[in-house]
Amino acid sequence: MRYLLRRLGFFVLTLWAAMTLNFFIPHLMPGSPAQVLKAKLNHSGRIASTDQINALLASFGFDPHAGLMSQYFTYLKDMVTFNWGVSIGDSLGANVTTLIGQALPWTLGLVGVATIMAFVIGTLVGIVAGWRRGGLLDGVVPPVFVVTSALPYFWVALLAIALFADGAHALLPNDGNYDLGLKEEWSLQFIGSVLKHAILPAGTILLTAIGGWILTMRNNMITTLAEDYVRMARAKGMSSRRIMMGYAARNAFLPNLSGFAMSLGYVIAGTILVEYVFNYPGLGHMFYLATASTDYPLLQALFMLVTFAVLVCVLLCDFAVFLLDPRARAKG
């Protein structure tokens, strides 16, 4: 129980640290939201009065009349109550939460599925490669996947476009989430179009993410297979499959779980670079847009959301480890 409480404490503490960082970074850095906002409003022809700008600034924690500390506490309160302010970027004035809500499903669908697939397939391949030491798979796996895991996401994405989605008779689309002119509905045509648009970005994520899982799982398997309890199981004459899955893989899998939890949390960030290259309208792409248009409130809300997601996943993983691993329970 003490273990769980400590993890919960860590969760709250990190969340607070992230919010504090998120609050103080803009206050310490040279680029001020007030200037950006003023420039933007003037640029769009809507000359705003100082009062209007101040009111807008106050709505996301930059009230120039309040002291730093009181701004900080207002900011914390707003964050916790999901009062995340309005965009000052391309979609000026739109509620940040609404914007995020529109992009979230696309990222969850694309990056979420790709991440889970990479983990499941990678783990299985790693188990087999580690189990059949010196086999064909084990000979091929390390060199190939050391290389793929070092490839930059965006480069693989560009390569995928060059190979499959370039020119007049392209095999696959290279842009967006579904064909222009389709309505968002549960029709076969729409779903087909969505899937077609997802193949390349998902493939890119799969290819670059899978190597890490395969290699760590293989290495963990090899370490675990040298344990006495595996030898014991062999001596008892258990079937190979039971030793592989029930004895070795189960234990080798535990250290990977927290890594998986974190990468699940990162799903929310979308893979920024992949979504950017494919122009996929998920949260990652939104991250890019927020940067390009110096949309501070949106940027901060996105960062907060990702941090929150990672923390929740890590917390869930801690609970899972608590259930799966008696040693964690015993340590207390």
Next chain:
Amino acid sequence: MTTTLVDTAAVTGTVHPRKGRRGGLWRAILGNRKASVGLLLFLLFCLAAAFPHLFVPWSHGDPQAVGQFPSELHPSLQHWMGTTQLGQDIYTELIYGTRESLIIALIAGAGATALSVIIGITAAYLGGAVDDVLSMFTGIFLVLPTFPLIIVLATYAGKGSLAVVIVVLIVTGWAYGANQLRAQGLSLRNRDFLESARVRGERRSYIITFEVLPTMVSLILASFLGSALYAVLTAAGLQFLGLGDSSSLSWGTMLYWAQNQSALLSGYPVWALAPGLAVALLGVSFALLNYAFDEISNPALRPVRRHRGKRAHS
């Protein structure tokens, strides 16, 4: 939490004070195929960074000078990779861009490693409340989403210079290594050779520098390679998104301009792909070296000879 995040393979079996056998590491690298390929690639990049004119003997003056050649030429014998929209030779730019990309990787990698050594080993060796605070700090930085954080930082820092990119990479890149070094340090704490140093009455700083650190060389090296790999990929990604200094000459900036001119879709795939390939190859060289060091320090992970391997587990 710290224990769950540690890569067990890297931690177990690395404890062997390396004394006596001079050149053992060198021989180990040459004997490992992954390490030799990685090292060869790395040296090639170093050569290009230090003496770029060796690779482009025909080029004189500033490779970034505008309008030296007709713009947007396709690859040919004169211009192996074509030219940019401003009439710069892409191959020349690629060679000259090595320097900045490599410098970012090495400095950010070294900085992050130094920070993780300081924090990780201090936490492990001092223990108690210091350890609690430091490892909590490490834990927080481990779970903070780095790439988004980097983007937030770089945006606020005003789409920054080389220095900003490097500092941001160091700040976000040290936690993983610190965590591993701390775990390794904890396992060393009660070893006899440290106890004897304490009994001899050596100062703490002496013990940490001359007794603890040498036993961790392989882990520190691994942590450096990991951070350098992370720095190469992340810096290129940042510059690609336009968050670097777009007038500097590096692979990431080249990618930014290629994307900016939508080189890929208007029929100039080499322009868009070559700088990325360079990033990938530098990354691969770090990754190969890193994995090879894992194999060298943990013989169980090495490739097995086929005929023996079949026997072992059937």
